Amino acid sequence: MGEMMNRKMMRLRSAIVGTALLAGVIAPIATAAPASAATSLVSIGDSSAVEGNVGKGRSISFPITLDAPTTVNVTVDWMVQLGTASATDVKDFGGGFKTATIRAGKVEAFVNVTIYADAVVESDETFQIHILGATNASPDDHMADGTLIDDDSESTSTPILGAGGGSVHEGNLGTRQGKIWVTLSAPPLTQVSVVATLTGAGVGTYYKAFAKTLIFRPGQYKKAVVLTIYPNISNGGDQVITLALSGATSGVNVMTPSVENTIVDEESSSLITSIDDPRLTPEQVLRAQALIDATTSALAQYSSFVGQTALRAALIAHGYTTVGDSGTGFEHFINNTFINDGIEVDATKVESIVLQRQPDNSWVLGSGMYILNNGKTMANVPEIAGTFTTWHDHQNLCWSGNLIVGLLVNGVCTSGVFRATAPMLHVWITPQVCGPFTGIEGFGGSCVH
Incomplete structure (x- = not known):
């Protein structure tokens, strides 16, 4: 709980506009x-792609997202860390780092990593993307997993469907949105549809449940499932929600039938x-x-x-x-x-x-x-x-x-x-149980900050 309070204090602390102490006032x-410091949390989602058979140029796209838009550009430094995948499988920039930019008013950008094809029958290979730091936002999720899916065996001859887990902060002001990315390992040649269902505790209080059909047109390989997150100033703890994928068409295999995401409670009892x-x-x-x-x-x-x-x-x-x-x-x-x-x-x-x-x-x-x-x-x-x-x-x-x-x-x-x-x-200037700055009324008010 102390960590949650410290993180929330850091977020509020970073929302500085220019208040200054001058001659005691x-x-x-x-x-x-304009606000030039962090007012949002930045995170990165997992991704995967079929490795291919010839040459290079195919890439894996990792979504970098903010939980709320900012009034200034957000830059994010990132690097590739090899795992079971080697430098002959994925371009790792020689251990150096790259920078991605989320434009002011936007909530998303993509990190694209080049992968190298081969015709070797082998296991799937993995690597990681690490967020090293950010300007005008605070890193919330520092690492994403990338998976190179072997397509040199019959079992992986069709696109594979998956979704990424992660977290979104509930906030205490107004309805906000989060995203879960559902991706195909390769662009399909024909239309693919899949049913996405969101369930979990706290439906109606913390978020809006749904069951919807996602349609991938030929050539499309990623779709965003938009979460509707309701504001809540109670100290109810984190809420775990589950996105389930079912009924995929066109022979597509579902790699992750369900993923858990967390709605992070920003309140604290301390x-x-x-x-x-x-x-x-x-x-x-x-x-x-x-x-x-x-x-x-x-x-x-x-x-x-x-x-x-x-x-x-x-x-x-x-x-x-x-x-x-x-x-x-x-x-x-x-x-x-x-x-x-x-x-x-x-x-x-x-x-x-x-x-x-x-x-x-x-x-x-x-x-x-x-x-x-x-x-x-x-x-x-x-x-x-x-x-x-x-x-x-x-x-x-x-x-x-x-x-x-x-x-x-x-x-x-x-x-x-x-x-x-x-x-x-x-x-x-009158005594208040919750201190001299208590809101009492309104979102963000009362003793629950």
């Missing part, structure tokens, strides 16, 4: 600077809710404390106002308007000028201020809340203190102007219109 973030947590780095502690201090100082101008009426009047006088959610016990006020000014995480321009109802029904100033510019997503949040600073957003609100008038019901607003929010971060 958090400096405003220049929104023109959460960071205190600035004294030893897992925070000294730099994270400084940034978090600076943001708390700067926000508390900025909100001090409202400390003399007592009660909901007085606080509301003071906020309105400073350009804030209510979103009309006081019935929840938290009334959010937003300043549209600050939201659209291109400045982020600036204590002199807090985009939202939240009033909080107390057990005795009185109202106090609860928190300042920083909101990123419109169009930003959870992949763009600044690094401040890892999972201690809980960014969250709302993907279920129905709006009428600046007022929240309802929630989505079966994906539809019965009143108002749906409008997604940009990521936001509370800084509470």
Whole structure:
């Protein structure tokens, strides 16, 4: 569990936009600077190919995939490591490495390895592709197996069908997609179809099950099975799903009738809710404390106002308007000028201020809340203190102007219109069980980060 938390902290840490500690406060973030650090995990899938009988030029393609697109190019360094296959079977670049590029906004590229044909009856041969490192993404799966399928015996005279295993991260914001690659060992001369069925525990909660027919046209040798992964902020553990292949036509042999894939749970029961947590780095502690201090100082101008009426009047006088959610016990006020000014995480321009109802029904100033510019997503949040600073957003609100008038019901607003929010971060000046940055509401909120 500690490893999972560390990996998640590293992912959030790498999503830096430009937050800096300057003279004891958090400096405003220049929104023109794009995210240039890792916001996705990169992995590589297994592959196989029939070796052929004459010459070279045939290749094996290994899919390199991201679990989410990035705003910058991702480069991946890789190398071939020989196994039972030798340098006369596969081009290994003399032990050197190559670089693959996944373009900004894309989630996939292919590593192509040249193989050499022969007419020798022999066993299948194997080698590995190793990911040595990546820029703008974090390696999640460092190795893939490549198989050279001998086609010099009668038993392997027809294409062979297989699928790759792997993993996809569930996320806690919106539905996301993963891919399982189903490949033929050689391009078919005639159409090939096969039924792909996805099963496992947690169907409907963690992913969408299906049974579908994949069709390979003549010349096609790989097809992607697209997984629909549902967001989940509960600490439910990893979920194992199985893709089964059956009913292949045109005499195709199925090498891997089923493969297991893992939906990786990103939550952890060991959460960071205190600035004294030893897992925070000294730099994270400084940034978090600076943001708390700067926000508390900025909100001090409202400390003399007592009660909901007085606080509301003071906020309105400073350009804030209510979103009309006081019935929840938290009334959010937003300043549209600050939201659209291109400045982020600036204590002199807090985009939202939240009033909080107390057990005795009185109202106090609860928190300042920083909101990123419109169009930003959870992949763009600044690094401040890892999972201690809980960014969250709302993907279920129905709006009428600046007022929240309802929630989505079966994906539809019965009143108002749906409008997604940009990521936001509370800084509470009232005590909170889950710490001063707890989201409380929204995806990524509550004590479950």
